[in-house]
Amino acid sequence: MVDREVKALEEALEKIWEIALYNGLDPFPVRFEIVPATVMYEVGSYALPGRYSHWTFGKAYHKMKTMYDFGLSKIYEVVINTNPSYAFLLETNSLLQNKLVIAHVLGHADFFKNNAYFSKTNRRMIDEVSAHSQRISEYEFQYGRKTVEHFLDAVLSIEEHIDPNFFIKKYEDEKTNKGNNKSAKPGRYDDLFNLEQQAKAKIDEKNKEKNKDKGKKDKKREKNPLLPEKDLLYFIMKNSPTLEPWQRDIMSMIHQEMEYFVPQMQTKIMNEGWASFWHARIMRELDLSDDEHIEFANLHSSVVSPHKNQLNPYYLGYKIFEDIEKRWDSPTEEEKRVFGRKGGEGRAKIFEVRELDNDISFLRNYLTRELCEELDLFVFELQDDEWTISEKKWEKVRDTLVANMTNFGCPYIEVTDDDYNGNRELYLNHRYEGVELDLKYARKVLEYVQQLWGRTVHLETVNDDDSKILHYDGEEHKED
Amino acid sequence: MSVQRNDWSLQRKGIIDQERHKERVRDAIKKNLGSIVSNESIILSDGKKTVKVPMRSLDEYKFRYDHQKKKQVGQGDGNSKVGDVIAREGSKQGQGQGKGQAGNNSGQDFYETEVDIDEIAALIFEDLSLPYLKEKAKQEVPAKTTKFTEIRRSGVMSNLDKRRSILENIRRNAREAGSAKIGNFKKEDLRFKTWEEDIRYESNAVVISMMDVSGSMGEFKKYIARSFYFWMVRFLKTKYDNVKIVFISHHTEAKEVNEEQFFTQGESGGTVVSSAYKLALEIIKERFPPKDWNIYPFHFSDGDNYYSDNDEAVRLADELIKTCNLFGYGEIGEEGASSYRRSSGALLSLYKDHLKNKDRFIGVRIDDKEDVYPALKEFFGKRGEKV
Structure with missing residues (x-):
């Protein structure tokens, strides 16, 4: 891109920014970076620049880059949820493409800043992940690259299994820990100061031993009161009997990164819909030449067009936001009567929705029968060897969409016992909600979980309408 | 708010991790030689250099749903009806995956990877040899080796004989400047090794x-x-x-x-x-x-x-x-x-x-x-x- 084009882009950026603010958008300031395709796909495959190294990123990168090289797919932009936000523009984009992308990016930056689900994300995540990356590469140096890589393989197999409301628990932890943390740094005379406590602890221990004999007789054990726990990553990190400190550290880093990514997983349709809605509005208000108008129309329709039989999340979100605005701007007589809508409230309403909802509530509350019909949505499933449309009722469509988005599309697995068989074995439960697990994959993941937990692991699920329990003890798989 | 352009030419992270992935592929090939050796696409490759081989172990395992038992939502062109077949299993065009998220509904059991036949051959042949090979009176199997036999004043830089060159340099310095020191290299100091092909008969x-x-x-x-x-x-x-x-x-x-x-x-x-x-x-x-x-x-x-x-x-x-x-x-x-x-x-x-x-x-x-x-x-x- 020559300097003249950069200058034109800067001018356009100023105008777009103005229009966005005038329309009520409230984005983070954005730093746009023009990059070659290799960098674009690198950022795309790592989801954040500067993350730790792992072969899975290399695999994703290779795949994306190959698709690009063969002209099969192209990423126009990547935008990062930080303050200021970073946005990457492909250097081969035309000026008009970049204008649209900038408008789109401002939509994302506004969403990041204002949607409630993002309110707890670390806005300096780039610094955080590069610190992680450095720590992990130090561990690689210390313990060997292969060792760290294989450990990461295991951790990544359960990375999605964290609790999206983790921050609530975290505050509790901090509160209870506050008292203990007040003490100063550990010093060399601590043991002297603590003599009294140490004596007390010894007596306690003796008493405990006495009680132990009693305890053995009635063999009843107390269950960990914190269970069930949905956050496998956190639970194993905290309670695994075998992990080394560096391994727990890696798990906590991955946990932090997933905490950061979870809101994006929860709001994919909304986030893309919101950005597409705004790039369309802003571009309409921009002074475009005739040629640019045609290019814009082409580009916009390619972004929001449905692919054959596939649901395009950009399009779905975009249509719902447009529909909400329309319905609150000019409500029907019935809506006026039943819901008390006054009309003319469309703009205010969509800003409220972008602040308070996530994909699940968004679809449940605002996907209407009319939209389902207009978009020609349907439910399909495998019948014999053919994927067949099985349902067109709009409630069913909506419910299926919502069900598939629950827990960001991952099966809901929780720890229900960390001392199973009285032997510190880990018992996992799959909360079956009508869709069965891929058992082959489940067995492989159990191997990883066993590696992390260090003792036998169990997974209870449902298969062919019957309860099924998988066991893995580190050597062989059993089931009943 | 700003537009920036920086020099990214030294950014190599993606490529480095791509290398790590390739390494994993090689490891997986080694483990799967048994099935690769008799893979049709290789045996029937007709002199192609690379072939696609299905690999199992490069999946990223997660807890996931059995995609065949999952209902999904799709979008038609306006005329879809209940009972329409939209795809056959195996060629499914399922729900759009959007971007970013790892595919969790792919029906693929195998990860197809492209490998170089020579690379596989090298792995397979690593430990193979003709057993009980004996010295026979008449030897006809030639095996080439190279031997560095001579030193010359001209040659390829990669064959520079550093030790001899330094010696020559010291010698010349002693001759010309009167002190035996290293430095001030001239072309005439350089010495190169040359080799001969040595054919041994096995x-x-x-x-x-x-x-x-x-x-x-x-x-x-x-x-x-x-x-x-x-x-x-x-x-x-x-x-x-x-x-x-x-x-x-x-x-x-x-x-x-x-x-x-x-x-x-x-x-x-x-x-x-x-x-x-x-x-x-x-x-x-x-x-x-x-x-x-x-x-x-x-x-x-x-x-x-x-x-x-x-x-x-x-x-x-x-x-x-x-x-x-x-x-x-x-x-x-x-x-x-x-x-x-x-x-x-x-x-x-x-x-x-x-x-x-x-x-x-x-x-x-x-x-x-x-x-x-x-x-x-x-x-x-x-x-x-x-x-």
Whole structure:
């Protein structure tokens, strides 16, 4: 891109920014970076620049880059949820493409800043992940690259299994820990100061031993009161009997990164819909030449067009936001009567929705029968060897969409016992909600979980309408 | 708010991790050599350099739903009806995955990866060699090595002899400046090594490949024999410059054929194994006297020999073994059949029971494509090096 084009882009950026603010958008300031395709796909495959190294990123990168090289797919932009936000523009984009992308990016930056689900994300995540990356590469140096890589393989197999409301628990932890943390740094005379406590602890221990004999007789054990726990990553990190400190550290880093990514997983349709809605509005208000108008129309329709039989999340979100605005701007007589809508409230309403909802509530509350019909949505499933449309009722469509988005599309697995068989074995439960697990994959993941937990692991699920329990003890798989 | 352009030319992270991924692929190939060795796309590759091989171990395992039992939502063009078929399993165009999230509804069990046949060959041949290779009077297998023999004043920089060059430099400095120091290098100081090609002759070796092409050798059996010989020929050609290979195909009669005919011809008829051995013995007698040659006969058959020929086959096999370094026999069973279901007069058990010289005989049973690689290792494994 020559300097003249950069200058034109800067001018356009100023105008777009103005229009966005005038329309009520409230984005983070954005730093746009023009990059070659290799960098674009690198950022795309790592989801954040500067993350730790792992072969899975290399695999994703290779795949994306190959698709690009063969002209099969192209990423126009990547935008990062930080303050200021970073946005990457492909250097081969035309000026008009970049204008649209900038408008789109401002939509994302506004969403990041204002949607409630993002309110707890670390806005300096780039610094955080590069610190992680450095720590992990130090561990690689210390313990060997292969060792760290294989450990990461295991951790990544359960990375999605964290609790999206983790921050609530975290505050509790901090509160209870506050008292203990007040003490100063550990010093060399601590043991002297603590003599009294140490004596007390010894007596306690003796008493405990006495009680132990009693305890053995009635063999009843107390269950960990914190269970069930949905956050496998956190639970194993905290309670695994075998992990080394560096391994727990890696798990906590991955946990932090997933905490950061979870809101994006929860709001994919909304986030893309919101950005597409705004790039369309802003571009309409921009002074475009005739040629640019045609290019814009082409580009916009390619972004929001449905692919054959596939649901395009950009399009779905975009249509719902447009529909909400329309319905609150000019409500029907019935809506006026039943819901008390006054009309003319469309703009205010969509800003409220972008602040308070996530994909699940968004679809449940605002996907209407009319939209389902207009978009020609349907439910399909495998019948014999053919994927067949099985349902067109709009409630069913909506419910299926919502069900598939629950827990960001991952099966809901929780720890229900960390001392199973009285032997510190880990018992996992799959909360079956009508869709069965891929058992082959489940067995492989159990191997990883066993590696992390260090003792036998169990997974209870449902298969062919019957309860099924998988066991893995580190050597062989059993089931009943 | 700003637009920036920076120099990203040193950014290599993606490429570095791509390398890590490739390394994983290589590891996985190593682990799966058994199935790769007999993979159709390689054996039938017709000289292509790279082939696609399905790999299992590169999946990123997660708890995921069985996608075949999952209902999904799609979008039609406005006319979709209940009962419409939108795709067949295997070519499914499912719900859009959006971007970023790892695919959790892909129906693919295998990860297809492109690999270089030479790379696979190198992995397979790593531990293989011609066993019991002996020094023979007449040596004809040339093996090239390079020897640095001379020092010259001109040559290629990569062959710079640093030690001699420094010595020359000190010498010249002493001569010209009066002090023996290093420094002020001039072109005249430089000395280069040059090499000569040194051809050593190793012992001669001939491999006699015999294959049963009778009517009972069905598609599968022929394929097995073919994939074995595919790798064998490749292996011999890469590792040994001048190993002679003789091809004999037989049913009731044996004849010597060329490589192409050996791999392509299909015939029918009964099986008289001794005919092949007789021909092999004749060829050895005429062209490859055992005192000058290391001889390796290999024979693949389904073991379904004419009953009346069995004694003769055993007798000739014994004779063959006497003349050669190692006799390999591979018996190919029905596809998927386990080894206890073998036909009564099968040659392998006869050989095992009746051969007099068993120490130079290796018999292998192949019931499955996966058995080809172990057979290769069995025949060409490192052994007998002290003999």
